[in-house]
Amino acid sequence: MKESETTHLEGQLVDEEVEFTLVELCRVTGASEDELTLWVSEGVFDPDGNGPQDWRFSGASLRRVRTAQRLAHDLQINAPGVALILDLLDEIDALRAYPRRSPRG
Numbered sequence: 001m002k003e004s005e006t007t008h009l010e011g012q013l014v015d016e017e018v019e020f021t022l023v024e025l026c027r028v029t030g031a032s033e034d035e036l037t038l039w040v041s042e043g044v045f046d047p048d049g050n051g052p053q054d055w056r057f058s059g060a061s062l063r064r065v066r067t068a069q070r071l072a073h074d075l076q077i078n079a080p081g082v083a084l085i086l087d088l089l090d091e092i093d094a095l096r097a098y099p100r101r102s103p104r105g
Contacts, residue, residue: 068082
């Protein structure tokens with residue numbers, strides 16, 4: 001008899017129009033305020049607001065923080081590298097979304 005395997009997936013659905021404060025985003029992702037502040041200074045995020053106390057992050061930032069965390073912690077990439085990689089991933093997503101033209105001949 002075969003043993004059955006069970007795979008559990010965990011995720012969160014977040015409306016992209018939801019806004020997080022710096023403290024809320026840290027609480028939800030487990031990132032530190034120092035990490036997020038550093039990533040903002042490197043251009044990884046562009047929150048609304050004049051400073052950390054006023055910053056508002058979009059719901060889309062949640063996924064971006066988690067990707068940044070994996071890059072920084074698992075692959076030990078520094079903040080400028082995280083910013084570059086996330087920009088490149090954005091470019092790839094944009095290219096994939098661009099409709100392909102079929103060759104005519």
